[in-house]
Amino acid sequence: MALEILYILAGLVAMVAAVLSFKDRSLKTRYGTALFWAILSITFVFGKILSPTIVGILVLIMGILTATKQVKIGTFKQTSEEFKLEKSKLIGNKLFIPVLSIAVFAFGIGQFTSLGGLVGMGVGAVIGTIAGLFITKASAGETLEEGNRLIQQVGPFAILPQLLAALGALFNAAGVGEVIANGISNVIPTGNIVFGVIAYCVGMAVFTMIMGNAFAAFAVITAGIGLPFVFNQGANPAIAGALALTAGYCGTLLTPMAANFNIVPAAVLEMKDKYKVIKTQAPLAITLLVIHIILMLVWAF
Amino acid sequence: MPIIGLLERYGLKQRAAELIGKVKAATSGKILSIYMVIRTIAAALSLRIGGHVEFIRPLIYPMAEGADKNKFEELPEEAVEDIKGMSASVENYANFYGQNVFIAAGGVLLIVGTLGELGIEVTEKQVSNASIPIAVIAIILVIIQLRLHDKKISNMINKNK
Numbered sequence: 001m002a003l004e005i006l007y008i009l010a011g012l013v014a015m016v017a018a019v020l021s022f023k024d025r026s027l028k029t030r031y032g033t034a035l036f037w038a039i040l041s042i043t044f045v046f047g048k049i050l051s052p053t054i055v056g057i058l059v060l061i062m063g064i065l066t067a068t069k070q071v072k073i074g075t076f077k078q079t080s081e082e083f084k085l086e087k088s089k090l091i092g093n094k095l096f097i098p099v100l101s102i103a104v105f106a107f108g109i110g111q112f113t114s115l116g117g118l119v120g121m122g123v124g125a126v127i128g129t130i131a132g133l134f135i136t137k138a139s140a141g142e143t144l145e146e147g148n149r150l151i152q153q154v155g156p157f158a159i160l161p162q163l164l165a166a167l168g169a170l171f172n173a174a175g176v177g178e179v180i181a182n183g184i185s186n187v188i189p190t191g192n193i194v195f196g197v198i199a200y201c202v203g204m205a206v207f208t209m210i211m212g213n214a215f216a217a218f219a220v221i222t223a224g225i226g227l228p229f230v231f232n233q234g235a236n237p238a239i240a241g242a243l244a245l246t247a248g249y250c251g252t253l254l255t256p257m258a259a260n261f262n263i264v265p266a267a268v269l270e271m272k273d274k275y276k277v278i279k280t281q282a283p284l285a286i287t288l289l290v291i292h293i294i295l296m297l298v299w300a301f
Numbered sequence: 302m303p304i305i306g307l308l309e310r311y312g313l314k315q316r317a318a319e320l321i322g323k324v325k326a327a328t329s330g331k332i333l334s335i336y337m338v339i340r341t342i343a344a345a346l347s348l349r350i351g352g353h354v355e356f357i358r359p360l361i362y363p364m365a366e367g368a369d370k371n372k373f374e375e376l377p378e379e380a381v382e383d384i385k386g387m388s389a390s391v392e393n394y395a396n397f398y399g400q401n402v403f404i405a406a407g408g409v410l411l412i413v414g415t416l417g418e419l420g421i422e423v424t425e426k427q428v429s430n431a432s433i434p435i436a437v438i439a440i441i442l443v444i445i446q447l448r449l450h451d452k453k454i455s456n457m458i459n460k461n462k
Contacts, residue, residue: 095308103346106404121405132308215411222415231421238427241412242401246435249397253390265353265389269362272382280386281393284446288398291438299434 004048006122011044013147020148032070036062037151073152091135098132180224188229193301196229197240201293204244205251212257214248221248230300239300247292253285254278327372329365329384330451333391334444336361340392341440344399347406353392362388373458380454387450391443398439401432408432 018037024030039058047055065071088095102124109120129143184203188195203225207217222244230240252258256278266274273279343350350356366384370376376384401408409428416423 098308099346099348136308215408218411219415223419227419231416231419236431237416237421238412238423239431241416241423242409242428242431243435245408245412246398246401246432252397253393261393265357265392266385268353268358269385269389271385271389272378276382276386277389277393280383280390284390284394284442287442288435288439291442292435295434295438 003119003122006119007044007047009122009126011041013151014038014041014044016144017041017148017151020145021152027072029070029072032065032068033072036065036071087136094135097135098128101131102128176220176224178224180220181228184225184229190228191233193230193233193235194297196225196233197235197296197300198293200225200230200240200244201247201289201296204248205254205289208248208251209255209257212252212255212259214245214252217248217251218245230296233301235296235300240296243292243296243300247289247296250285250289250292253281327368328451329369329387329454330447332365332368333361333387334447337391337395337440337443337447340395341399341436344396345402345436347400347403351392351396353389357388357392361391369454373455375458376454377457377461380457383450383454387447391447394439394443398436402429402436404429 014037018034018041021027021030021037022034027033039062043050043055043058050058102121105124105127106121109123132138133140133143184199188199190196200221203221204214204217207221208214211217222241226240226244230244231237252261256263256275262277262281263274266277271277340351362385365388366376366381369380369384400406403409404425406429409425409432412428413423413425
């Protein structure tokens with residue numbers, strides 16, 4: 001119930017983004033962009049009542065809007081650097097209070113009540129917003145505008161995890177996981193935990209290097225290798241799952257496919273060698289991958 | 302989201318930059334070690350303090366290079382390139398291994414969602430707690446790597462003399 005209220009609040013923030021991008025005349029694709037955020041808002045607010053088929057169709061429309069480049073970031077009133085610097089001096093370290101209150105509530109409610117961390121997170125965000133309004137003496141309108149700016153900037157990436165999780169299930173239903181699992185079981189014996197864990201961690205890293213994205217790799221490799229060779233062998237799922245994803249990040253450190261993290265920074269810092277970042281990261285990434293394998297074996301079983 | 306946006310408008314990043322700027326450390330490795338710790342904690346709280354364009358290029362890299370220039374006066378080109386490489390890498394290390402400690406991080410939701418679809422129930426709290434050890438291990442390993450980096454640079458200078 002509490003979680004449902006927070007989903008509705010999140011939906012309202014998306015609705016603000018929809019209304020403001022609809023009114024943004026400088027944005028050429030304002031209809032498509034507004035529609036995107038409006039649909040997202042509807043799925044958040046009415047998700048419980050709507051039938052899965054309708055939600056599925058709505059998500060597909062969002063996908064089409066994104067694929068046809070109808071979703072763009074609008075223009076925002078940006079404050080100047082001087083304004084930010086001046087305010088930051090004036091307000092001082094009190095500026096960190098709202099942020100810390102989010103963390104404290106998320107942690108406190110998550111650890112000590114039965115409501116769960118996500119509810120704590122939401123309660124913390126609401127309290128943090130009120131504290132923030134007091135400390136900065138900003139208007140409620142400014143808060144909405146800023147919420148709009150941030151949600152649009154983070155944009156479609158904000159909903160990526162939920163969609164990719166569904167992708168994993170889809171792969172499983174379509175039998176892709178089984179094909180991978182069968183291929184792997186020709187090489188390693190089922191039931192051997194050591195080989196299973198090695199295959200899961202290394203598989204995550206290698207697949208991430210190929211795809212350039214650990215999230216997508218997680219959905220595929222967990223269905224294909226994680227489930228039969230690690231989780232079904234009695235691993236603690238939270239521990240093995242958490243370590244598998246960060247094992248994938250070891251792959252991210254090694255691949256030029258993750259251009260945002262490895263290639264663009266080399267340009268930003270004007271390095272002579274555009275692979276310098278990857279070369280610097282390689283020894284650490286490989287060491288960490290080995291530690292992931294050991295930690296999963298020792299801690300998850 | 303509205304609250305983080307509002308705080309950014311009122312200078313959250315500038316404030317963090319000032320705090321980091323107050324740190325006076327002797328070498329590039331030490332400055333980057335301090336950044337590694339702060340950035341990991343920020344990632345664990347989902348604060349957007351960081352970024353190659355926002356933080357590394359304008360603030361952290363100049364501080365790291367400045368520290369070594371102060372110490373050694375002349376820096377060979379190879380050393381400058383090494384400092385650049387480490388500066389960019391530290392941002393990735395802290396971001397990657399710190400973020401899942403946050404209970405509503407994208408990665409945490411992905412793990413809970415994917416496992417849920419496969420019929421395995423886990424909670425966000427369990428996953429984010431399980432992400433703490435690797436964050437700590439990453440900090441320790443990175444500090445070791447940065448120590449080696451400091452040694453390499455001081456060897457480079459001594460050889461040139």
